[in-house]
Amino acid sequence: MLAKELVAASTVPLVLSVLTEGENYGYALIQRVRELSAGKIEWTEGMLYPVLHWMEKEDLIESEWRDSETGRKRKYYRLRKEGRKALHEEQQQWLAVHETLAKLWKQPKPRLT
Numbered sequence: 001m002l003a004k005e006l007v008a009a010s011t012v013p014l015v016l017s018v019l020t021e022g023e024n025y026g027y028a029l030i031q032r033v034r035e036l037s038a039g040k041i042e043w044t045e046g047m048l049y050p051v052l053h054w055m056e057k058e059d060l061i062e063s064e065w066r067d068s069e070t071g072r073k074r075k076y077y078r079l080r081k082e083g084r085k086a087l088h089e090e091q092q093q094w095l096a097v098h099e100t101l102a103k104l105w106k107q108p109k110p111r112l113t
Contacts, residue, residue: 002041012060019079020084024077
């Protein structure tokens with residue numbers, strides 16, 4: 001499991017990235033991220049839905065209620081143009097962090113005396 005802070009910081013870029021695959025509903029987003037992370041990232045509905053509402057308020061995503069195959073209503077989310085732009089910015093920031101850490105971690109480790 002990842003630290004809570006890292007999970008929280010990565011939620012928006014992960015949601016935006018999953019939605020590039022196509023529209024989806026909340027529980028399916030949770031399942032998809034769990035699958036992609038091999039179980040290392042575990043979201044709860046209580047954590048995800050406030051983020052989805054914030055993203056909707058920021059016009060990054062939009063939603064629509066629809067009936068599912070079971071007849072239950074589900075709220076489906078899809079990426080907006082603003083969300084694609086935000087994803088590009090997130091990608092640049094995360095790549096900068098990743099590249100910096102990769103450089104640091106490839107350095108020879110100091111010997112302990």
